[in-house]
Amino acid sequence: MLLKDKHIIVTGGTSGIGEACVRHFLGQGARVCMASNQKDSGEELEQELQKTFEDSVFFQYCDVADEGSVRDLCQAAEERLGRVDATHCNAGVWGKGKVTDFTTADWEKLMGVNVKGAFWLAKHAVPLMEQNETGGVFLVTTSVAAQTGFPEHALYCASKAALEALVRCLAVDHAGKVRAVAVSPGTIDTPMLAASCQGWDKPVAELYAEVEKRIPVRRLGQPDDIAKAAAFLLSNNAAYVNGTTLVLDGGTMALPPW
Ligand SMILES: NC(=O)c1ccc[n+]([C@@H]2O[C@H](COP(=O)([O-])OP(=O)(O)OC[C@H]3O[C@@H](n4cnc5c(N)ncnc54)[C@H](O)[C@@H]3O)[C@@H](O)[C@H]2O)c1
Structure with a gap:
């Protein structure tokens, strides 16, 4: 019960890595507000999970690219959970293309969700966590794309590198109250x-x-590989981990380039 009585927001919590995190955090004793822009699957997952975890879990629709929607999410989480101890900023979108291919719409979509979405979430969730006596944790899902130049992934790579910079800034600006950490999945x-x-x-x-x-x-990698590491980073066992990124790639980034 690594996360017993931790109240956690997970964005992108209705698919892939985020869904695995929601399930694992609940199994570790957390109460979870799972958020995403997938209304139907969110409501279905809420119904399924409430059979076991009752009011310890609920779905909140949110478009992370929209500040009002993120503000509503944080308010709903605080109202229904009573307080917010941790926030997992995991929602993300992927896009292919070289710099010469991108349109303004591509920029708005990728940077809007991956980067602006993370800024909105930090802006509205960090103050909620700072008001707790025990503070909180802001965890971001970045990617090994932050450190490698994947062919034809200019915007995606840049968006993930921006998130790692944001984690370092949050860690410094809110130290003592909120820890900021990242998981960087491989494939x-x-x-x-x-x-x-x-x-x-x-x-x-x-x-x-x-x-x-x-x-x-x-x-x-399986979504659960990320969920287990994320649970550790959100737990009190990781109390001295701040401003850093844990790479979870099965060793890919350790390979020599030949
Ligand atoms: N799968 C991988 O190999 C991999 C590798 C590195 C990093 N990541 C990152 O992991 C995170 C989760 O990705 P995944 O692989 O589970 O993908 P996924 O497509 O299964 O899940 C993405 C989630 O983000 C949500 N989302 C997208 N746009 C949103 C918006 N505007 N507002 C709210 N929610 C929104 C989706 O609804 C979905 O729940 C992403 O940030 C992704 O970049 C994935």
Whole structure:
């Protein structure tokens, strides 16, 4: 029960990594407000989880790119949970393309969700956590894309690098009250990964098999691999971890470049 009585907001909590985090945090004794822009699957997941966890979990619709929607999310979480101890800023979108391909709409979508969304969430959740006697934790899902130049991923890579900078700034500005940390996943088996494989000349299963051979641990990451690390970072066991990013990539970033 690593997260017993921790009250946690998880954005992007209705799919992939975020959904695994919601399930794992609940299993570790947390109360969770799961948020996303997936209204139907959010309501379905709420119904399913409430059968076991009752009022310890609820779904809140939120578009993280919209400040009003993020403000509503934080207010709803505070009202229904009583207080907010931790915030997992996990919602994200992926986009392919070189710098020369991007339109203003692409910029608004990717930076709007991945970067502006994180700023809005920090702006409205950090003050809630600062008012707690025991403070809080702001956890961000970045990506190994923050540290590597993935071909034709200019905006996505830049958006994730911005998040790692934000984590360092939050850690310094709110030290003593709120810890700021990040998880940086490698290649994780989620709907986003499957979407990123569309349009290639091979079926997804074949692409995954090829990628697995190149990951030192010889498998894709599973959403639960991230959830377990995220739970540690949100727990009191990680009390001295602040302003840093934990890479969860099966060793990919440790590979030599040949
Ligand atoms: N899957 C990977 O290999 C991988 C690797 C590194 C980082 N990540 C990051 O992990 C996070 C979760 O991704 P995933 O792989 O689970 O993908 P996913 O597509 O399964 O989940 C993304 C979630 O974000 C939510 N979301 C998207 N736009 C939103 C918006 N405007 N407002 C609110 N919610 C919104 C979606 O509704 C969904 O719940 C993302 O930040 C992603 O960039 C994923």
